[in-house]
Amino acid sequence: MINIGGQRLSADHLFDILFNGQPVALDPAAVDKVSTNHLFLKNFANEKLIYGINTGFGPMAQYKVSESNRTQLQYNLIRSHASGGGKLIEPFLIRAVMVARLNSLMQAYSGVHPDLVHLLRDMINAEVYPCIYEHGGVGASGDLVQLAHLGLALIGEGYVTHKGDRKPTAEVFRQLGLTPLQVHIREGLAILNGTSAMTGIGMVNILQAKRLLSWSVALSAMTNEIVEAFDDHFSHELNVVKPHRGQNRVAAMLRDLLAGSRMIHDRADHLYNPDNIQREVFEDKVQEYYSLRCVTQILGPIYDTIVSAEGVVTDELNSVNDNPVVDHRNNNIFHGGNFHGDYVSLEMDKLKVAITRLSMLSERQLNYLLNDKLNQILPPFVNLGVLGFNFGMQGMQFTATSTVAENQTLSFPMYVHSIPNNNDNQDIVSMGCNAALMTKRVIDNSFEVLAIQMMTVLQAIDYLDAASRLSAKTKAIYTELRHLFPKFIEDQPKYEDLRRMADRFAAESPAGITFNA
Structure with missing residues (x-):
């Protein structure tokens, strides 16, 4: 089980909870602190005016709420604000949201009764997911x-x-023997006032972005093999003189993937040979196109952006992000704005831009493979049938191009798109959940673009009869995915193949590649 409250939660913990089905447990010492914090709030709140306990909410905070109505106040808050629209958020994202909210409440600064954290734990473990809208x-x-x-x-x-x-909900609770939460003092406000939706979704985005980058590195390696590129652009010597962490990590990943490849050329063998230097026109390209040669410089910043986002959003995952902060350690209650989602919103926007760039690199590499005038080694659209009669990957390029264009439009930042609301009480807002959801859409789109590129790469390898000359690791990727997407010559609909390939990419990183932050 993953222990909540007794440790700092990481992306790896969340990965195990979401993708490996690990149940969650509550740290007993942390639950004791939650209980202590709750009792402190009950005692401290006597004869004091405290926001959200005996006042209204937001711009209605100047209205005092009577003692007899305090409990109903919390129910009113929940019911009145359950006003979402659009599509339902996917259940595995809701699981992440619930874990994020539970972890925040387990910091014991929210004044909630332990019943709340126990029920949240039980719902997570029983896979009972609230219907939450985008x-x-x-x-x-x-x-x-x-x-x-x-x-x-x-x-x-x-x-x-x-x-x-x-x-x-009532029906499922009866079936599972779960008891609905009874409000004690401020459970309604403690549940609502936080960044856990954007944080949970944001953490999933980071996990999926790591998979995307791993597939992008694998595709870049295989594309370089297909065109028999030179090895110096991903060499240690070239990249180490530009000391960006991401660039050097991507270069190392490429070197590891391509070790033993009989398709990658050594520059010294081909262009430093005295016999070749006498020629006026070289058959071998002196330098490849940027989408092949500048992979480390393009994917390096994306790697660094993912690592940076993970650090920031992990801090948010482990934060107390409601208001007010109930601090029994200092015997006081502090009002402020820890619920503001700027940290997550900005990181999601940066991640979204980075992933859009990744999809653009994939589209350019795809175009290079499909355009026979550029690559000069493959038939148009990697068509293995009769030119003019069959169409190869021609139709699929439209989907890739269209999807990348959508990513580019979606990359406009939400962080700078504040609209005041709540009678101008919320006069500057983060739009963090919107940012996280839009980033998820860009990531999902990018899995499709990379899937189309992989389908093309597989066809190209077969056209060149090059499988036996691939490196051991790229050969393993080729072999596995060829079972998923067999070689084709005659034209057939490809939309189901695309879905299977994109789902495979989203489910697991390629074998032999580890995103090591």
């Missing part, structure tokens, strides 16, 4: 709308998905 959050007082739908499920209302079916 539209609604502005990322200022946290992900209010998205987390209100989480709160709605916690109090036994609304709908959840369980074992793939959408059902009323």
Whole structure:
């Protein structure tokens, strides 16, 4: 089990929870602190005016709420803000959101009753996922709308998905013996006021971005093999004199992937040979196109962006991000804005731009392979049939080009797109959940673009009868994926092949490649 509350959660922990089905457990010492924190709030709140306990919310905070209405106030908050629209967020993303909210509450600065963290744990382990919608959050007082739908499920209302079916929460709770949350003092506000939706989705984006980069490196290696490129552009000696961490890491990955390849050329053998120097026109290209030669310089910044985003969003995952902060250690309550999602919003925008760039590199490498006038070794569109009668990968290029264009448009930053709302109480907002969801769309799009490139690479390798000359690691990738997408000559619809290949890329990194941050 993954222990929540007794350690700093990492991307690796979240990976195990999301993709390896690891259940979560609550650290007993941390639960004791949650209980202590709750009791402190109950005692401290007597005879004091504290936001969200005996006041309204947001611009309504100047209105005092009577003692008799305090509990109902929390229910009103949850129900009124469960107002999301658009598509349902996918269940595995909801799992990430729930883990992020649980981890924040387990820091014991939110004043919640331990019943809340126990119920959240039980729902995660039973795979009961609230129906949360994409539209609604502005990322200022946290992900209010998205987390209100989480709160709605916690109090036994609304709908959840369980074992793939959408059902009323009350029905699923009865089946599983779960008891709906009873509000004690501020559980409603503590659930809503936080960055856990954008953070959970953002962490998934980072995990998937690592897979994307790994596939991009693999495709770049195989594309360089197909065109029999020179080895010096990914050499240690060339890259080490430009001391960016990402560039040198990508170069090392390429060298490892291409070790033993009989298709990559040594420059000294081909262009430093005295027999060749006498020629007026060289058959071997002196330098490849940028999309082949500048892979380390293009993917290096993307690698660094992913690593940076992981650090920032992991800090947010382990933060106390609601308001006010209930601090029993210092015997006080502090009002402020830890719910503001700027950290996540900015990192998601940077990640989105980086992944769009990755998809652009893939599209350029794809175009190089499809255009016989550029590569001069493959038939047009890597058509293994009759030219003019068959079409090869021609139709699939349209999909790749269109999808990259969509990524480019989606890359406009959400971080600078603040719209004041909430009677101007929220006069500058982060749009963090929007940023995370749009980044996810760019990542999903990019898996499709890379899948089309891989389908083309496989066809090209077979046209050149080059499988036996690949490196051991690229040969293993070729062999596995050729079973998934067999060689074709006659024209057939490819949309199902594309879906299978994209799903394969999204499910697991290529064998032999490790994203080591």
